Amino acid sequence: MSDDGRGTLTPTGWRVPSLLAVLGALAGLLVANSVTGLPLMPWSAIPTLLLLAFAEAFTAGRTARRIRREPGTEPMEPLSAARLLALAKASALFAALATGFFAGMALSVSDRLELASHREVFLTALGTAASAALLLAAALYLEHACRVPEDDGDDDDTPGAR
Template structure:
């Protein structure tokens, strides 16, 4: 197959997010074990990531309807779809890394849950990891929504 100079963009597989989550978990374990006197983490990341996940899921639903040209929707501009795809790819990478990092930190403090500071860190990290997982799912849904459906009209014309 000759290279015509045009690049192709493949859908995000499971390997890159899984590798980033594993690297993030190792980093979270390392940070939690190397810092003496673990500070209480702010809980503000939980609603922020939840809001981002909701926004991306809502956008994915609208994008899917517009790309399929359902009645009552305007067709989507290709540049807008490309921008949403870039957002989905970036969100996927960030969410996988955040999921791993905060899950690793939560795992690191499970031995000391009797201490109030560690319990607060555990709950904050667990909540942040769960909302990062929701953002990961919403980003993958947005990426899937940006796919152009197969053109069935060409197959019928050829036969």
């Protein structure tokens, strides 16, 4: 926290999503290897995650234009930008965990692809991991789009300058 009592929000770095992806992969391996029989993988997660990724990427493009106040756009309300930023951060964390989990599931059956059931689980898990990775990219893009551009005219850092 800063000295004036307000908290600061930092951009999502690479460490937390990477750690979540590794933890998710370990969990996916553990679940796949500890369950008797082959776990059923829902293919419906793939289009769902792709739709979420598309929606966040589309929103990011519009948000960036509104924050930069390009001609023909309405200015972005600060509360709306904060809500989109919260969505982006939550989506990035979830997507990193899901990418790792489903990649771990795919890895756990990759040595038995000659069986049709294992091949189906592998392809579904791999597709879901790829969709979650696209959601992660879209979430990070939305987070970047919510940044306020630097003000070129405010070069004076003295406390009374505002």
